[in-house]
Amino acid sequence: MKRSRFTEKQIIGILKEHQVGLSATDLCRKHGISDATFYNWRSKYGGMDVSDAKKLKALEAENAKLKKLLAESVMDVSTLKEILGKKLLPPGSTRSAVYWAIDDKGYSQRRACSLVGLDRKTCRYASRRPADEAIRPRLRELASERRRFGYRRLHILLRREGIKVNHKKL
Structure with missing residues (x-):
């Protein structure tokens, strides 16, 4: 204006x-x-008077701020209603809800994370864990061959074959 x-x-x-x-x-x-x-x-x-005009201008500015806050809260409520249809228990699903709010609704990452209730670090987290697609089939084969062996003994068998895996990952 x-x-x-x-x-x-x-x-x-x-x-x-x-x-x-x-x-x-x-x-x-x-x-x-x-x-x-x-x-x-x-x-x-x-x-x-001049003082009345200044009061009027201050009231108009405050009214504009309140209208903006109301519009944002209405938008948040409608977004939350749309998200309610989705189950948000694991971090992956909450992360997908955050990305949906960012992409489809135009929210900022900070606002979307606070709306869903997810920490922003959790949203940004990218796993650096090495892939274990090569180990899983072999572990399943060993487990089916030797049904009575537990995970500790299977870990020993994998180590003998030269596959190094952290025992906590098994």
């Missing part, structure tokens, strides 16, 4: 000149404004 050339103090001064007895057309010519601008000012600031 374009900023006015005149301050509230100047506008109220012009309106007081009109109340004293100058005509609207003379005032418009004198100050270089249009008739429409003058009448808009009169409808907005008519009968006000």
Whole structure:
């Protein structure tokens, strides 16, 4: 929105000149404004003092902030209602809900994580664990061959074959 050339103090001064007895057309010519601008000012600031105008401006700014907060909270509620259909127990599903809110709804990562209730570090976490696709089939084969062996004994057999795996991972 374009900023006015005149301050509230100047506008109220012009309106007081009109109340004293100058005509609207003379005032418009004198100050270089249009008739429409003058009448808009009169409808907005008519009968006000400078302090009243400042209070009005402060109230309008506060009203705009509150409207913005209300719109954000309504948007959050609607997003939460859409997310409720999904089960969000493991971190992977909550992470997918965060990415859905970011991509589809246009949320920031911070806001989406706080909405879902997920820490931002958890959302950004990328596992660096080496892949174990080669080990799993062999471990299944050994477990099916030797059904009575537990995980400790299977770990020993894998180590003998040259496959090094952390015992906690088994």
